[in-house]
Amino acid sequence: xxxxxxxxxxxxxxxxxxxxxxxxxxxxxxxxxxxxxxxxxxxxxxxxxxxxxxxxxxxxxxxxxxxxxxxxxxxxxxxxxxxxxxxxxxxxxxxxxxxxxxxxxxxxxxxxxxxxxxxxxxxxxxxxxxxxxxxxxxxxxxxxxxxxxxxxxxxxxxxxxxxxxxxxxxxxxxxxxxxxxxxx
Amino acid sequence: xxxxxxxxxxxxxxxxxxxxxxxxxxxxxxxxxxxxxxxxxxxxxxxxxxxxxxxxxxxxxxxxxxxxxxxxxxxxxxxxxxxxxxxxxxxxxxxxxxxxxxxxxxxxxxxxxxxxxxxxxxxxxxxxxxxxxxxxxxxxxxxxxxxxxxxxxxxxxxxxxxxxxxxxxxxxxxxxxxxxxxxxxxxxxxxxxxxxxxxxxxxxxxxxxxxxxxxxxxxxxxxxxxxxxxxxxxxxxxxxxxxxxxxxxxxxxxxx
Numbered sequence: 001x002x003x004x005x006x007x008x009x010x011x012x013x014x015x016x017x018x019x020x021x022x023x024x025x026x027x028x029x030x031x032x033x034x035x036x037x038x039x040x041x042x043x044x045x046x047x048x049x050x051x052x053x054x055x056x057x058x059x060x061x062x063x064x065x066x067x068x069x070x071x072x073x074x075x076x077x078x079x080x081x082x083x084x085x086x087x088x089x090x091x092x093x094x095x096x097x098x099x100x101x102x103x104x105x106x107x108x109x110x111x112x113x114x115x116x117x118x119x120x121x122x123x124x125x126x127x128x129x130x131x132x133x134x135x136x137x138x139x140x141x142x143x144x145x146x147x148x149x150x151x152x153x154x155x156x157x158x159x160x161x162x163x164x165x166x167x168x169x170x171x172x173x174x175x176x177x178x179x180x181x182x183x184x
Numbered sequence: 185x186x187x188x189x190x191x192x193x194x195x196x197x198x199x200x201x202x203x204x205x206x207x208x209x210x211x212x213x214x215x216x217x218x219x220x221x222x223x224x225x226x227x228x229x230x231x232x233x234x235x236x237x238x239x240x241x242x243x244x245x246x247x248x249x250x251x252x253x254x255x256x257x258x259x260x261x262x263x264x265x266x267x268x269x270x271x272x273x274x275x276x277x278x279x280x281x282x283x284x285x286x287x288x289x290x291x292x293x294x295x296x297x298x299x300x301x302x303x304x305x306x307x308x309x310x311x312x313x314x315x316x317x318x319x320x321x322x323x324x325x326x327x328x329x330x331x332x333x334x335x336x337x338x339x340x341x342x343x344x345x346x347x348x349x350x351x352x353x354x355x356x357x358x359x360x361x362x363x364x365x366x367x368x369x370x371x372x373x374x375x376x377x378x379x380x381x382x383x384x385x386x387x388x389x390x391x392x393x394x395x396x397x398x399x400x401x402x403x404x405x406x407x408x409x410x411x412x413x414x415x416x417x418x419x420x421x422x423x424x425x426x427x428x429x430x431x432x433x434x435x436x437x438x439x440x
Contacts, residue, residue, distance in 0.1 A: 002287050002288060002429070003285070003287055003288070003289055003426045004217055004399075004400065004403070004426065005217055005218075005287060005426050005427060005428045005429075006374075006376060006403050006404065006425045006426050006427070007217060007218050007219055007376060007395045007400050007401065007403060007404060008218055008219060008374045008375060008376045009219060009362075009375065009376045009377040009391060009392075009394075009404070010219075010226075010228075010375075010391060011362070011375045012362065012377075013310075013312060014300070014302075014308040014310040014312070014313055015300060015362065016310055016311075016312070017300070017308075017309050017310050017324070017325075017326060018298065018299075018300030018325070018326035018362070019298065019300070019364065044231040044232050045230075045231035045232070045235075046231055048231070050232065056373070058246055058247075058249075058250075058251055058370050059246055060245070060246050066245075066246055066249050067251075067252070068249075068252050069252060070252050070253050070254030070255075070256050070257055071254070071256050071257060072251060072253065072257060073253065073256075073257035073258065073296075073328075074256055074257055081251065081252070082246070082251060083251035101246070104244070104245035104246070105244060105245055108244060108245060111245070111246075112246075113246050113247050113370050115370075115373050117375055118232055119228055119232075120226070120228030120229050120230075120231070120232035120233075121221065121229070121232050121233070122219040122220065122221050122223060122226065122229055122233070122391070122394050123218055123219050123221060123374075124373060124374060124375055125234065125238075126238075126370075126371065126373075128241075143241060143242075143244070146239075147239060151236075170231075170232050170233070170234060171231060171232065171233060171234055171235055172235065175234055175235060175236055176234075177236075177239050178234055178236075178238045178239070179238055179239055179240075179241040180238035180239070180240055180241070181240070181241060181242070181243055181247075181371045181428075181429070182240065182242065182429075183287065183428070183429030184371055184372075184428035184429050
């Protein structure tokens with residue numbers, strides 16, 4: 001029998017001394033041979049950067065394997081745990097150092113799962129960051145095919161010099177596609 | 185008109201907005217178990233809520249799993265917020281305990297629970313908190329724990345005080361403890377706030393009232409439980425948490 005869920009609430013403004021932790025944004029060290037930078041800004045409905053947002057990412061490793069290793073909160077520099085947390089800075093910018101996730105289930109394009117928290121956001125938001133490189137995989141992905149074409153791009157990172165760029169737009173023009181899940 | 189930057193509204197104006205939305209909700213007959221993201225009485229939500237409906241997605245791949253935490257991540261003393269400094273913090277010492285389960289009532293075992301809160305005077309240990317209440321040098325107000333084999337977490341802490349904020353003129357938040365929770369799947373991730381029974385600020389608070397269903401928001405209120413008090417040491421509260429659904433069956437590797 002299903003039980004009614006406990007409601008969420010905003011993360012508020014004062015998580016800064018509690019949730020961020022040392023190396024939270026480093027899923028791999030910058031010296032890792034496959035390290036990429038995954039970064040971007042969080043924007044509000046007037047295009048202003050959001051300086052008090054918190055992003056978490058959860059992803060497979062470069063071979064597409066899901067990590068079942070503890071140690072995210074006290075990283076040893078060697079164990080890939082697949083999970084990271086980064087707060088935006090005063091300019092609304094966040095940055096992770098990670099690897100591009102390898103291919104997932106067959107017929108599915110690879111993505112990084114994301115949770116977004118912010119002051120002013122009454123509950124967390126989920127989205128996905130798809131990798132931009134494999135146009136065939138993106139084109140064949142059944143989930144992306146179900147997203148209206150004009151909004152699909154909000155789910156796909158762009159390449160830049162150091163890796164991947166992905167902005168989160170909470171509201172308005174270019175609003176990111178956020179996800180809900182059946183039964184949730 | 186609501187303005188995200190100004191504290192120009194009075195409590196009476198905000199309370200009237202809250203009441204109007206509550207009356208409108210009561211007439212719909214729809215159950216809303218989660219807060220509304222678009223809830224104008226909470227001014228900061230005005231420019232930060234998505235305007236488009238979320239896209240329904242079947243969880244796939246990585247989303248069917250949750251990050252893994254263990255004793256490497258969380259020290260045994262991190263669940264006692266009264267032990268983090270050389271001296272005793274000021275305030276009412278409390279135990280807060282409860283069970284984390286999924287939508288089918290299954291225990292969420294060995295999973296991370298993080299909390300953070302104001303001190304007994306309503307002041308956060310955060311540089312942006314300008315409330316002129318005293319900082320307690322013996323209280324940081326952040327803790328972590330892992331749930332046990334039954335999904336039970338336990339913290340020892342100090343009862344937080346209510347505090348003023350700038351949503352509107354003379355706005356006060358009911359006392360609360362922030363909770364950060366993980367489930368067995370990524371899609372169960374959530375952050376919420378636990379409140380204390382009988383708080384006179386409930387009716388005035390747009391964050392609490394953003395959950396329009398009265399029964400749903402009462403799920404955020406802990407219960408005083410004499411069974412979890414410790415003699416000559418602390419009072420105690422119980423607060424159980426139900427995460428949103430669960431898709432993966434227990435046949436998977438968890439029980440292997």
